[in-house]
Every structure is written in C-alpha cells, then in structure tokens.
Amino acid sequence: MDARLQRLLGGEALAPLRQRLRRHFERHDDGHAGAVLQLAQLDAAEHAALAQLMGRPSRPARSARVDVAAIDAALQAAGIAASLRAALEQLDGPITSRSAQQTAHAAAWATVTGAPGLHPMLRDWLQASQATALLKRLARQDTASATALLAQADAVLQRLPVRGMPRAQLAATVLGNAHALDAGRPVASLVLAVWRQAGPADEADDEADPERSRDTWARAGVLVNELARPALVLNLPGFGTPGEPAYLSLRQLVRNPPRWNVASLAVSVCENPNLLAIAADQLGAGCAPLVCTDGMPAAAQRTLLGQLVQAGARLQVHADFDWPGLRIANHVLRSWPAQAWRMGADDYLAAARTAPHAGRDLPDAGAVATWDAALAPAMQSCGLAIAEEALAERLLQDLRCG
Structure with missing residues (x-):
C-alpha cells in the first residue's frame, strides 16, 4: 500500500468516513459508481481529508460535495490508487455490492x-x-x-x-x-x-x-402427555358400561381406536362434567350418547370427536351461556360438522326469565355466536351468565331415549 494513501485516508479517525464512502460503492455496481455525493455532519479531520483528496483548500465546514470521478482521476494521476474504490479496498478490504449479496443470498x-x-x-x-x-x-x-x-x-x-x-x-x-x-x-x-x-x-x-x-x-x-385430560363420555355404543360415565385417554384413542358404531346417530356434546353426571344419575342407560368437552376441547376430546364424525355420527353441541361457552361452541361448529343444541337467542331468553340471579354477572367483553347472530346481543342486554347445569331439565328432555 502506498504510504501516501495511508496519510490521506487511513487511520482510526477517518474510519467512519471510509465506511460512508464504502456504503456508496456497496449500493452500486462498478459501472455505476461515478456519482457526486453530498456528505453532511463531517468533522474537521474528515472535511480536511476530502478536500485534500479533491485538491481543494480546506476550510471549516460540516458538509462537502464529493465528485467521485474527480477523486478517481486525482488518485490515478498521483499514482496512489486506480480509483477511490480501489483505495478503500486497499485500506479496509474488498467491497461487495449489496445487489450481488442479495442475489447470492436468495440463490x-x-x-x-x-x-x-x-x-x-x-x-x-x-x-x-x-x-x-x-x-x-x-x-x-x-x-x-x-x-x-x-x-x-x-x-x-x-x-x-x-x-x-x-x-x-x-x-x-x-x-x-x-x-x-x-x-x-x-x-x-x-x-x-x-x-x-x-x-x-x-x-x-x-x-x-x-x-x-x-x-x-x-x-x-x-x-404427548397421552394420559392428560381424558375425554369423559356416557353411553357411546360399544364402549364402557351402559349408564356409567367413562374416560377415554388420548393413548387409548390413538393406539387402539374403538370401532364406533355411530353411523347416522346423534351424539350430544356438552361443556361441563356435572351435566354428564346429572344425565347418568337421572337417565342412566336411557340417556342418549353424550360427550363432555370439559371446557375447550383438548387433544383427547378433539381426537374423539373427529373419530365419531368419521364414523358417521351427527354432533350437536351445547355449552354455558357465557363468553367462554360461546367460544367453545364456535370451536366445535367450526371444526366438525355439527349443529347448535338449544343454544339460540330464544333458548337463552327463556332461561334468563327464570334464572336465579342477584344481578348482572356477565362481563362486557363478548364473543360472537356464529350460529345465531341474535344470541350475543341478547346476552349482552340481559347481562346474565347461565351455567349449563341450570338448564339440565331442558337438556335431559332431549337426551332421554325412548
């Protein structure tokens, strides 16, 4: 490297200036780099270096107009470097154009x-x-x-x-x-x-x-955690003791899927284990097939519902009349062919007229019922959350067989 180049543009003090000049060449291919740059926020040493490169007198200034072609010519005439780009590469290493980097990166x-x-x-x-x-x-x-x-x-x-x-x-x-x-x-x-x-x-x-x-x-x-949150069921044909609630783990459902004999059979889906227990107590073996999601369906419940649908079952879903209940019903209706079961606005209003409540207990944050556009506004208006267990008498009428 020519010692004059080191004196002109080298050193730690001028490293920021060199980086700014290098960025110009990184943005342009070799044939498009002969531009005129306007550099601002220069310190005294940077302005003096640029003035010397361009053969101009140095004067106190914070900006400079840099003619790259003129600097190229001056460096060549002095025998210091072939161009400003070549000088920068001698001082700090090769300059790679960003477009070439991007092309190589994409490739x-x-x-x-x-x-x-x-x-x-x-x-x-x-x-x-x-x-x-x-x-x-x-x-x-x-x-x-x-x-x-x-x-x-x-x-x-x-x-x-x-x-x-x-x-x-x-x-x-x-x-x-x-x-x-x-x-x-x-x-x-x-x-x-x-x-x-x-x-x-x-x-x-x-x-x-x-x-x-x-x-x-x-x-x-x-x-994965195949024994966690098993599915609670009652009277699914071919599984368990008639009239007695039973659990199906994800492990059972995946390793040894039961042969579900439910073609064209209505299978009711509820949210709360208590409702299933009430059905077992009051209807026993005379209860229609019932599956409990126990809140938002987990892996075991989703696997079971998917198997039942594949076997030809017709799902109908009920949940609490509150915002989480609407989200649960929405999820089931969105995930499988299913119908809402006693979950319309009329069902809610009928329940609200007789529900024992001391005051409004439904928070303002709501959800949309995809199956009945009038349900959420009715719930918002009444402000009452109604648990599924409070509707057991109506639901058991539908679940009674024979």
Whole structure:
C-alpha cells in the first residue's frame, strides 16, 4: 500500500468516513459508481481529508460535495490508487455490492428450500410464503443450519403417521435424541407447521397453545402427555358400561381406536362434567350418547370427536351461556360438522326469565355466536351468565331415549 494513501485516508479517525464512502460503492455496481455525493455532519479531520483528496483548500465546514470521478482521476494521476474504490479496498478490504449479496443470498436459500427428495408434505409446505420466514428464523439465517433442520424434519415426516408412539420415542428413534421434538425445539416446530398446513383450517389459530400442539401430534399418531385430560363420555355404543360415565385417554384413542358404531346417530356434546353426571344419575342407560368437552376441547376430546364424525355420527353441541361457552361452541361448529343444541337467542331468553340471579354477572367483553347472530346481543342486554347445569331439565328432555 502506498504510504501516501495511508496519510490521506487511513487511520482510526477517518474510519467512519471510509465506511460512508464504502456504503456508496456497496449500493452500486462498478459501472455505476461515478456519482457526486453530498456528505453532511463531517468533522474537521474528515472535511480536511476530502478536500485534500479533491485538491481543494480546506476550510471549516460540516458538509462537502464529493465528485467521485474527480477523486478517481486525482488518485490515478498521483499514482496512489486506480480509483477511490480501489483505495478503500486497499485500506479496509474488498467491497461487495449489496445487489450481488442479495442475489447470492436468495440463490443460496432457493437451493436449500428446493432440495430434491424431500417428503411431499414438506415440499408443499415450503411453497407457502411464511414457510421460508419460519425456516430462516429457526436456523438463525444460516443456510447450513437450515439444510440440517430440513433433513431432520424430513426424516421425522418419513416415519409419520405412526400409531400411538410417544413423542420421545419417535425423537430418539429417528433423531437420536429423546428431547429433539420437545416443545420449542426447531425440528418440532417445522414438523408441526407441516402437519398444521394439512390439518383443519383453524388448527394454526394459536400455534403456541400446548393443547393444540398435542392435537397436531395426535393426528400424526404421536402421543404427548397421552394420559392428560381424558375425554369423559356416557353411553357411546360399544364402549364402557351402559349408564356409567367413562374416560377415554388420548393413548387409548390413538393406539387402539374403538370401532364406533355411530353411523347416522346423534351424539350430544356438552361443556361441563356435572351435566354428564346429572344425565347418568337421572337417565342412566336411557340417556342418549353424550360427550363432555370439559371446557375447550383438548387433544383427547378433539381426537374423539373427529373419530365419531368419521364414523358417521351427527354432533350437536351445547355449552354455558357465557363468553367462554360461546367460544367453545364456535370451536366445535367450526371444526366438525355439527349443529347448535338449544343454544339460540330464544333458548337463552327463556332461561334468563327464570334464572336465579342477584344481578348482572356477565362481563362486557363478548364473543360472537356464529350460529345465531341474535344470541350475543341478547346476552349482552340481559347481562346474565347461565351455567349449563341450570338448564339440565331442558337438556335431559332431549337426551332421554325412548
């Protein structure tokens, strides 16, 4: 390097100025860099260096008009460097144009996401606009890490669906690490995203919901906390003792799905275990088939309802007359072919006339009833939350067989 160049533009004090000049060349290809720059907020040393480069007298100023072509010519004439760009590269290393970097970056990611031989579900998922964004985030923008993650996700997908395999066993068998598919792990996030795309339309509403993830794994035959929140049922044909409530775990439903004999049969769905207990006490074996969601359906309940619908059952759903109850009913109606059961505005108003309430107990924050546009306004107007148990007499009339 010419010592004169070091004196003209080198040193720590002029590093910020060099960076500003380098950014100009990064934004332009070699053939389009001969511009005139207007630089502001210069300190005295930076202004003096630019003046010397352009052969002008130095004077106190905070800005300067920089003619790149004139500097190129001056550096060449003095035998210091071939151009300003060449001088900057001698001082601080090569300058790469941003457009070239972007092109290379896009090409590298296209190679990653277009790798041949990927599982069809993974390949389809990668066509979605949000897929590459998720992959880049999980791989921390590193293409090598992304390639490794896709290979691991592909290996897992090649094994799915399974029949009642614990998630830890799947992870250990395929990836050599029993925790590789735990919640929040990158490979697990990819596999779940792929299966969600192929699942029900509302499955991705809350991807961080552990119950929703359990449900997605369950659709692939993978068990996660398979004994948690079992489904409570009464008088489902072919299961349990007639007249006695029974539980079905996710483990049972996935590993050994019952052969449901429910074609064209009405199966009622309620929110509260107490209502099912009342039905068992008062109707016993004479109660029509009843399934309890116990709040918002978890993986076991969703798996059971899906199996019943596939077997030909006709679902009808009831829940509390409060905002969570409306959300539960909305979820069931959105997820499976089902009808609302005594959940209209008229049903609510009839119940409100006789409900024992000391005052308004329904908060203002509401929900919409997708099956009856008049229901939510009626509830908002009355301001009364009515529990399902308070409606047991009416509901048991419908559940009585014969």
